[in-house]
Amino acid sequence: MAILEVDNLKAYYVTQTFGRSSTVRAVDGVSFHVNKNEIYGIAGESGCGKSTLLKAISGLVKPPLQILGGEIRYNFADQQLNILDLKDEKQRRRLRGARISLIPQGSMSVLNPVRRIKKSFEDVIYAHLDVSEGEFEELVKNHLEALGLDWTVMHTYPHQLSGGMRQRVTIALSTILRPEIIFADEPTTALDVVVQRGVIQLIKKIKEEQQNTLILVTHDMSVHATLCDRLAVMYAGEIVEEGDVKSLFGSPKHPYTSMLLSSLPKIGDKSARVSAPGAPPSLANPPTGCRFHPRCPYAVDRCRQETPALRQLNETHRVACFLQEAGSMELQGRAANEQ
Amino acid sequence: MNSEKLLVVDNVTKVFTKGQGFVKSKIEAVSRVSFALERNRPEIFTLAGESGSGKSTVAKLILGFEIPTTGSIVYKGNPVGGLKGKREFIKDVQPIFQNPFETFNPLKKVQSYFHDTERNFSKFSPGKYPLTERALELVGLTASEIKDKYPSEMSGGQLQRASIARALITNPSLLIADEPVSMIDASLRMSVVNLFKRLKDEQKVSIIYITHDLATAYYISDRIAIMLRGQFVEVGAVKKVLDEPLHPYSQLLKASVPAPDPETRWSEDITLSDLETREYTRKGCKFAGRCPKAFDLCREQEPEHHAVDDRLVKCHLYA
Numbered sequence: 140m141a142i143l144e145v146d147n148l149k150a151y152y153v154t155q156t157f158g159r160s161s162t163v164r165a166v167d168g169v170s171f172h173v174n175k176n177e178i179y180g181i182a183g184e185s186g187c188g189k190s191t192l193l194k195a196i197s198g199l200v201k202p203p204l205q206i207l208g209g210e211i212r213y214n215f216a217d218q219q220l221n222i223l224d225l226k227d228e229k230q231r232r233r234l235r236g237a238r239i240s241l242i243p244q245g246s247m248s249v250l251n252p253v254r255r256i257k258k259s260f261e262d263v264i265y266a267h268l269d270v271s272e273g274e275f276e277e278l279v280k281n282h283l284e285a286l287g288l289d290w291t292v293m294h295t296y297p298h299q300l301s302g303g304m305r306q307r308v309t310i311a312l313s314t315i316l317r318p319e320i321i322f323a324d325e326p327t328t329a330l331d332v333v334v335q336r337g338v339i340q341l342i343k344k345i346k347e348e349q350q351n352t353l354i355l356v357t358h359d360m361s362v363h364a365t366l367c368d369r370l371a372v373m374y375a376g377e378i379v380e381e382g383d384v385k386s387l388f389g390s391p392k393h394p395y396t397s398m399l400l401s402s403l404p405k406i407g408d409k410s411a412r413v414s415a416p417g418a419p420p421s422l423a424n425p426p427t428g429c430r431f432h433p434r435c436p437y438a439v440d441r442c443r444q445e446t447p448a449l450r451q452l453n454e455t456h457r458v459a460c461f462l463q464e465a466g467s468m469e470l471q472g473r474a475a476n477e478q
Numbered sequence: 479m480n481s482e483k484l485l486v487v488d489n490v491t492k493v494f495t496k497g498q499g500f501v502k503s504k505i506e507a508v509s510r511v512s513f514a515l516e517r518n519r520p521e522i523f524t525l526a527g528e529s530g531s532g533k534s535t536v537a538k539l540i541l542g543f544e545i546p547t548t549g550s551i552v553y554k555g556n557p558v559g560g561l562k563g564k565r566e567f568i569k570d571v572q573p574i575f576q577n578p579f580e581t582f583n584p585l586k587k588v589q590s591y592f593h594d595t596e597r598n599f600s601k602f603s604p605g606k607y608p609l610t611e612r613a614l615e616l617v618g619l620t621a622s623e624i625k626d627k628y629p630s631e632m633s634g635g636q637l638q639r640a641s642i643a644r645a646l647i648t649n650p651s652l653l654i655a656d657e658p659v660s661m662i663d664a665s666l667r668m669s670v671v672n673l674f675k676r677l678k679d680e681q682k683v684s685i686i687y688i689t690h691d692l693a694t695a696y697y698i699s700d701r702i703a704i705m706l707r708g709q710f711v712e713v714g715a716v717k718k719v720l721d722e723p724l725h726p727y728s729q730l731l732k733a734s735v736p737a738p739d740p741e742t743r744w745s746e747d748i749t750l751s752d753l754e755t756r757e758y759t760r761k762g763c764k765f766a767g768r769c770p771k772a773f774d775l776c777r778e779q780e781p782e783h784h785a786v787d788d789r790l791v792k793c794h795l796y797a
Contacts, residue, residue, distance in 0.1 A: 414668030
């Protein structure tokens, strides 16, 4: 069952400088759903709208970000709601932290450097629950214990903790109220490989124990491969491909996905690899037609004029590319020739 | 003496002291590190390890930003940090930093860095910058691409390539690249990494590549040193070390790199390190607290470097 449904969401940054307005179409017509109890990944290069999408669906919309269309529906067991209908910030606040929760990007800077960790926990818990000090301590102690953290971290300042420790504390803070949906924005970026593995392990453990749904945003395809059940690949504000990880990694259908995957070096393989040519386009002025066509090796005239729709390929796989239409095997043929 | 060698790092230790008076504590950020690069055989030498393993301190020592507590670093026969051959050294050894957005002053045009460097190091004729153009060409940029641009107007990959181009103006023999790709998107990483490979092959530049990303290290380097808490725990040809790591720490590192393949997921759990300082001051082997194969001797006595299978391993298992 889908716990979150996003339908044709448009989130733009609209700015006015000296009377000139500019619109950055960070999320442009995105539709997807997330099933209960699954790990849904969102991948893409920096500046493709991943973080904006997360902001929009968790209701953190502040100018210059504006929602110009679409729907975001949450189907909780006891309640169904469209977060865009909540006009009152108080109502949205009650939702955030308790039912949906965000593990923010850059754990290095999210904890207040002049307050002890315990204070941050107090802020979160007392905002949502009416508990005594004893109950607070018990709640936190049990949660930290389950995550393999020590109670002593509560008395430290953030600068006393290593990067990995800080990230683990941030995760503990985001999950202490057992939210039904967790959004994780680049939770392992800037961590060392061994610590990254520990954090991935921790996220998995929390998900299994609390039985919640996780939406994971990162540009690191290897992390997606190790954690996710289903994955959406974003490019320039749009979802270009979505599918379960096995079929997506096994046979990527969109040229952008294949490019992302083939640029990854692997231990044990010294063969030459090429980087994706060019850079992602500016979202203030995206290219016409398929937004990927300036970088696409297979682009034809039609790609420059028409925008491909996200089509259902089979039960689990969706792709937005003309090459996949009408059973065109051209791409696969060419890709096979290159290898 | 040592004229065949480009760079000789001999038994270098760097101790940082922390605090004052009674609470003074010492940390060996780099502990008895030795390696050498040949003069006529350019290579990419990787220093790999987690943050806090002393990789960047080694880079600073080689660049002469820090003075070793004991041991010596000799570049082309002259000790680093001394006055003899200093100008030559500055020209010959160039750094590349981690975050290209911090390397460049956001209020200065990118081209000014090129022009200033060129003016400092060559005979200058007004309005002409032949060395800048050549350097930009080497990294696949053109003068018009950086002309009148501020750092914020360029992408991370472009800016990092510009940063490498700036280092190439003086025609160096050694580049020291400290985490040059960690701030760049994975899809653009390869453009920088491939550039290093090409510089080594075509321009005969040796590169000390500092990274925690074993996959790119495997891809470009010739030799690798795995660092843990200031020590080299395993040094050898990259194929040997990463195909079949011998030191338990190298094995853990390799196993922790997530594979871009959903079919191979980790099955067993790992223990994360204690507080960093605790590992630095540990007696015996620094890895003993986390090592699955540790025995009593590991906790008592620091292992020596043992030569096994064409590489050096600092582990009691191979004594």
